[in-house]
Each structure stands twice: as structure tokens, then as C-alpha cells.
Amino acid sequence: MILEVKDLNYYYQDGENRRFILKDTNISFEKGKYYAILGQSGSGKSTFLSLISALDTPQNGSILFNGQDIKGIGYDHYRRNNVGIIFQNYNLIPTFTAVENVLIPMSITENPLPDDKLNVAYNLLDYIGIGKSKADRRVNQLSGGEQQRVAIARSLATNVELILADEPTGNLDEDMEQEIIAIFKKLAHEHQKCVIVVTHSQEVAQQSDQIFQLKKGVLTPYE
Numbered sequence: 393m394i395l396e397v398k399d400l401n402y403y404y405q406d407g408e409n410r411r412f413i414l415k416d417t418n419i420s421f422e423k424g425k426y427y428a429i430l431g432q433s434g435s436g437k438s439t440f441l442s443l444i445s446a447l448d449t450p451q452n453g454s455i456l457f458n459g460q461d462i463k464g465i466g467y468d469h470y471r472r473n474n475v476g477i478i479f480q481n482y483n484l485i486p487t488f489t490a491v492e493n494v495l496i497p498m499s500i501t502e503n504p505l506p507d508d509k510l511n512v513a514y515n516l517l518d519y520i521g522i523g524k525s526k527a528d529r530r531v532n533q534l535s536g537g538e539q540q541r542v543a544i545a546r547s548l549a550t551n552v553e554l555i556l557a558d559e560p561t562g563n564l565d566e567d568m569e570q571e572i573i574a575i576f577k578k579l580a581h582e583h584q585k586c587v588i589v590v591t592h593s594q595e596v597a598q599q600s601d602q603i604f605q606l607k608k609g610v611l612t613p614y615e
């Protein structure tokens with residue numbers, strides 16, 4: 393298993409009470425699979441993703457990456473070197489070109505990368521469907537679907553095995569959603585990545601290899 397979540401609890405203190413967003417959560421994910429986590433608005437999907445991407449820390453429980461506690465790996469180290477994150481709003485730097493956005497994490501990671509980073513970045517974008525002329529355009533001059541492709545290329549730039557996406561098609565139309573789903577499938581099935589997508593979208597979920605549902609703090613396989 394690439395990622396194992398053990399007895400995870402996360403809550404907000406509400407006066408005397410604890411409001412649990414995740415309660416005694418146990419779940420594992422493997423490489424080569426595309427997973428979807430479904431849940432209603434406010435059910436805690438983004439919170440779960442924040443925890444497994446080390447953007448936030450749980451009150452108790454542990455998260456193991458390739459058998460090692462991410463606390464031991466170091467949260468910053470884990471985030472820089474082991475996970476790629478994709479957001480609903482893309483979170484690109486609008487005044488940078490597509491290729492410049494992809495280069496940013498490559499200059500921060502400690503993972504070994506080829507010397508010719510620029511070439512790697514162009515190739516990644518090309519693979520995801522952004523050719524050279526669009527790669528050299530400022531991202532605020534690209535469509536939403538194109539920007540999300542750039543964000544996916546950026547998440548892959550550091551050569552990570554774990555790709556986490558928070559509502560990645562939330563701002564896209566159905567055709568574009570299908571194209572993004574196709575990319576996730578390809579990354580999981582052809583490149584052995586572990587892709588975990590948090591979503592409201594039945595379409596994104598139905599095409600995944602396994603669906604989990606988050607309800608009242610409990611994460612269970614979706615029937």
C-alpha cells in the first residue's frame with residue numbers, strides 16, 4: 393500500500409464538545425488505482441485531503457506513506473517530494489506562463505530530476521495536451537480546462553507517485569470533465585500512480601476503480 397490511514401481523528405472544539413469531521417478512520421490506497429471519495433458539501437472531504445497531503449495535521453491517528461509515518465518523514469519533506477496536489481481553482485500563478493508554473497515545484501523538490509528541467513516541463517505539458525504555443529502563454533490566457541491540465545502537469549513535475557485532487561472538475565463542463573477523467577485513468581493504469589479524487593461528481597466517481605463515501609465522519613466503501 394502506498395498510503396495507509398490508521399485510526400485517524402480530526403475534530404473542531406465547539407465549546408465543551410468535540411465536533412468530529414473524521415472519526416476513527418482506517419483506509420488504504422494502492423498504486424495503479426484511481427479512487428474517488430464522494431460526500432455531501434461539508435462532509436469533510438477537503439479536510440481528509442488536507443490531512444493526507446500534510447496541509448493539516450490530525451489530533452490523533454497516523455498516515456503512512458510506503459509504510460513510513462509522514463510525521464517521521466517530515467510534513468514539508470513529504471509534501472515537496474511525495475505528493476502532487478490539484479485544486480478546483482487550479483491555483484496557478486496567473487502572470488506566469490504554463491511552462492513556468494510547471495517549473496516551480498521542480499525548483500523546490502529534493503527529488504532527483506533531469507538537468508534539462510525546461511524540456512521535461514514542455515514534454516509533460518505536451519503529454520497532458522498542452523502544446524508548445526499554449527505552454528508559452530500566460531495561464532490567465534488559457535481556458536479553465538487548459539488551466540486544469542497545466543495544474544495536473546505541475547502535480548506530476550516532481551515525479552511523485554501520489555496525486556491528490558480536490559474537486560478537480562468542479563469548474564469544468566461535461567466534455568472537459570471527461571477529458572480530465574481520462575487523464576486520471578491513464579496516470580493510474582499506465583503510469584502506476586495512485587490518484588485520489590475528492591468530488592461531488594457522480595461521473596468522476598463512477599469511472600474510478602473504487603469509490604469511498606464520507607458520511608458523518610465515517611469513510612466507507614460506497615455501495
Ligand SMILES: Nc1ncnc2c1ncn2[C@@H]1O[C@H](COP(=O)(O)OP(=O)(O)OP(=O)(O)O)[C@@H](O)[C@H]1O
Pocket residue numbers: 404413431432433434435436437438439440
Ligand atoms: N476552522 C473551522 N472551525 C470549525 N469548523 C470548521 C472549520 N473549518 C471547516 N469546518 C467545518 O468542517 C466541515 C468539513 O469541511 P470540508 O471543507 O472538509 O468539507 P467538504 O466535504 O470538503 O465540503 P465542500 O464539498 O463544500 O467543499 C464543514 O462542516 C466545515 O464547516
